[in-house]
Every structure is written in structure tokens, then in C-alpha cells.
Amino acid sequence: MRNNKYVAIAFIDLDGFKIINDSHGHNVGDELLKKVSHQLSKVLRKGDTLSRIGGDEFVAVIDNLSTPEESDLIVSRMLESVSTTLVVEEKLLKISASIGITFYPLDNASPDQLLRHADQAMYLAKQQGKNRSHVFDIEKDVALKHRNEELKRIAQALNDQEFILYYQPKIDLRTKAVVGVEALIRWNHPDRGVLAPAMFLPVVEHDILDIEIGRWVIKTALQQSQYWFSVGYELPISVNISPLHLQHTEFVNELKEMLDEYSPFTAGSLEFEILESSALKDIELVSKVMKECSQLGIRFSIDDFGTGYSSLTYLKRLPAESLKIDQSFVRDMLIDSDDKAIIQGIIELAKIFNLKVIAEGVETPEHGELLLSLGSFIAQGYGIAKPMPQRNVVPWLINWQQSPCLVDRSVQVR
Ligand code: C2E
Ligand code: MG
Ligand code: MG
Numbered sequence: 056m057r058n059n060k061y062v063a064i065a066f067i068d069l070d071g072f073k074i075i076n077d078s079h080g081h082n083v084g085d086e087l088l089k090k091v092s093h094q095l096s097k098v099l100r101k102g103d104t105l106s107r108i109g110g111d112e113f114v115a116v117i118d119n120l121s122t123p124e125e126s127d128l129i130v131s132r133m134l135e136s137v138s139t140t141l142v143v144e145e146k147l148l149k150i151s152a153s154i155g156i157t158f159y160p161l162d163n164a165s166p167d168q169l170l171r172h173a174d175q176a177m178y179l180a181k182q183q184g185k186n187r188s189h190v191f192d193i194e195k196d197v198a199l200k201h202r203n204e205e206l207k208r209i210a211q212a213l214n215d216q217e218f219i220l221y222y223q224p225k226i227d228l229r230t231k232a233v234v235g236v237e238a239l240i241r242w243n244h245p246d247r248g249v250l251a252p253a254m255f256l257p258v259v260e261h262d263i264l265d266i267e268i269g270r271w272v273i274k275t276a277l278q279q280s281q282y283w284f285s286v287g288y289e290l291p292i293s294v295n296i297s298p299l300h301l302q303h304t305e306f307v308n309e310l311k312e313m314l315d316e317y318s319p320f321t322a323g324s325l326e327f328e329i330l331e332s333s334a335l336k337d338i339e340l341v342s343k344v345m346k347e348c349s350q351l352g353i354r355f356s357i358d359d360f361g362t363g364y365s366s367l368t369y370l371k372r373l374p375a376e377s378l379k380i381d382q383s384f385v386r387d388m389l390i391d392s393d394d395k396a397i398i399q400g401i402i403e404l405a406k407i408f409n410l411k412v413i414a415e416g417v418e419t420p421e422h423g424e425l426l427l428s429l430g431s432f433i434a435q436g437y438g439i440a441k442p443m444p445q446r447n448v449v450p451w452l453i454n455w456q457q458s459p460c461l462v463d464r465s466v467q468v469r
Contacts, residue, residue: 206264223442
């Protein structure tokens, strides 16, 4: 750092050394290691350091570089020097090396970490086909660390019960009767306030936490449904299920346990919303899981319908009860004739497949009227109610029963 120079830390691992050791014996292996170290040290410059740190692993410290690229030639010579045929005890042996490199101070880490980073890069060089070098990706590492920290914080939030469910009513536009509510997760963050799912669900998407959060959502919804039932409200709750969770091997078993825990469970009081895209990934598995859930009394709707592939054969094979028209089509249906046509198409499709239709994103009375005239009867949206905390639901229901009218709340839209 003082001299404004770079140091390359190169982690060298031989490819296929074990086979030589196993087939020719350890003496040959030992001799080969000596030859390799001799070869490697020949291409390094005076002042560079080469060490053998274990088995067939070497580390070269190449310092005094004006630019990181200055080491390119040395590294490629190291690769060449190892991959030439070597004569050991009259045997012609051919091996190669995989090299991982990191540059200090670009990678401003401790000596131990630098070695680990070079090692990680070497592993990638192996994965990419061996006999090559790979440079450690600092930015990717920083992003990964950041993600790990976010994951930790979210795990802690789950543990500290910072997640809550909001509920958004769904009504029948013909009778104005409330037919259920959708549970929508929120993070009640101590410093940042109530956070929407878009702020944290994408972080956990491919992580086990996604499943843990999913379990919590189902449990909480069941608890809530039982509570509402006990105070005289039969309010089916629909829960969004992530693709990973739905395809988890224990999904159905765990669900059974949860239903037992919150028994007596009334069939129809729980509904699952799954994304069209998640159903498409593994249609066999997903339709099997759906069938097993149906037997337990759980209904399914396909969420955000129209935004995926909308494959008709799949639609036939999935035992879903309803389609949820994505809000993007509903929002602009009054001004965009294409969106209106898409909605008409979905409604017709649903009729053919004997599915119900739910329109989300109903923001104004005009949306409601048009949907009704097109034959889509179940609606959800800010015009009816925004998602609300659990404690507001019963007061809202009482109020709605007294004056069930859609209000233009479009000005309040996020
Ligand atoms: P979604 O299942 O399609 O839920 C509907 C989203 O549309 C909700 O956003 C809701 O607040 C919003 N919305 C409803 N009516 C209107 C309207 O009239 N206008 C506008 N502009 N928006 C409306 P939210 O709560 O931010 O949720 C976003 C997405 O996050 C959900 O989309 C769902 O895919 C996912 N999500 C929410 N909760 C959970 C959960 O517990 N588990 C999983 N896996 N995903 C969840
Ligand atoms: Mg949904
Ligand atoms: Mg949706």
C-alpha cells in the first residue's frame, strides 16, 4: 500500500494429482510435487514467494506489481509450466493446475481472508474446467455478504415476531357480500416502520427462510381464522404460497400438522394463492400437492393470472378453483382497450374451464361496474378496502355491512 503497488495471492491446486498418487504410488507423487515446485519457482520472479501449504496445494505471493494485469503473464506461465509432460522415475506424467487469484489492496482483506478468497477463486477455476485461472470477484463477495446480513436480520425479525399479517377484503360485486380476505405479510420494522413484502421477500426467495416465513404465515392465518370464527365471523382467508414452499417435500405433511393444531378446521376457511409461474415449474409435483391439499379442504387460486405464460393445457391440469386477474390489467381497463380485452379473454377462459374469477386492483366504482358488466364478480382492491391490520377487520366489516359502497380511493394509491 505504501508503495502504491499490488500483490497477487495465487492459490494453486493440482488437477488430477490424487489419481497419480493412487495409481503410481506415493514415491512418484512426492517426486512429482518436487518437480512441480521446481517448475513453478522457475517462472516466478526474484523476490516472489512460493510455498506448499498442503497436499497438492501451493500459494504464490507475487508482489511489487504496478497493475494487477502485470501478473497475467506470470500466471499463464505457471499454468504452462505445470501442464507440460513431466518425467518422474522414467514415467511420463501429465497433470495441470487450477489457480485462483486475489489482489491486495483491491481486495482489502486480512492475510487469512486473502488466502480464503484465492482458494474460493481456485475452486471456481476447477468448476470452469480446470487448467485455468480465475480472479476473485470482490464486488460479488460484497454483495453476497450484504445479502447474508439481510438474511440474518430477516431471520431475527421472524424470531422476534416483527412480521404481521394485513388483511384485504374480497367482495361479491353483485351482492356486496364479503367473501373472504387475503392475508398479506408486512414487516413491522422497529426503525423503518411497516414494510411491504417487496422490501424483504425477494431477499429470501431462494433461501430456507422463505419456507420458514411461509409456515409462519399459514399458522398465523389459521389462528386468525379461528379467532374470527369464535367471535362470529366466518371469513375465509387466502394465503400466498411461495413456489419454493409449495414444492417443499414436507409441505403437505406440515400442513396436516398445522390443521390438526388449529382444529376443528372448517373446509373452505383456508385458500392458497399460487403464482402461475410456480405452477409451471414442476407441473406433476404441483398438481399432486394441490390435489392432496384439496382433500384437506383447501382451495387454490392462480394469482397474477395473465402475467405468466397462461398455458391452457396446464390450466386444465391444475385443480384450481379460481383465477386472480392481475391488477395491472384491472387498473387500466377503463382507459386501455387492450387491457379490457385481456380481462374479457380471461373471463371467457375461466368459464370454459369452470373457474371463478377474482379481479384485484379494483380502485374505483367504475372498475367495479365494468367488471360486473363483463361477468367478473369477485373483486378486491383499494376501492373496497386497503389491506389493514387484524384489529381493523371487524370494525371494517361492521361498517361495510351498514354501507357497502365502493369509494373512489384512487387518489390514495401508493
Ligand atoms: P398479490 O398476492 O398479487 O397481492 C396483491 C397486492 O396488490 C398486495 O400488495 C395489495 O396490497 C395490492 N393491492 C390490492 N388492491 C390494490 C389496488 O386497488 N391498487 C393497488 N395499486 N394495489 C393493490 P402487497 O401487500 O404489497 O403484496 C405484494 C405481493 O407480495 C403479493 O401480491 C404477493 O405476491 C406477495 N406476498 C404478500 N404477502 C405474502 C405472503 O405472506 N407470502 C408470500 N409468499 N407472498 C406474499
Ligand atoms: Mg395474492
Ligand atoms: Mg396478485
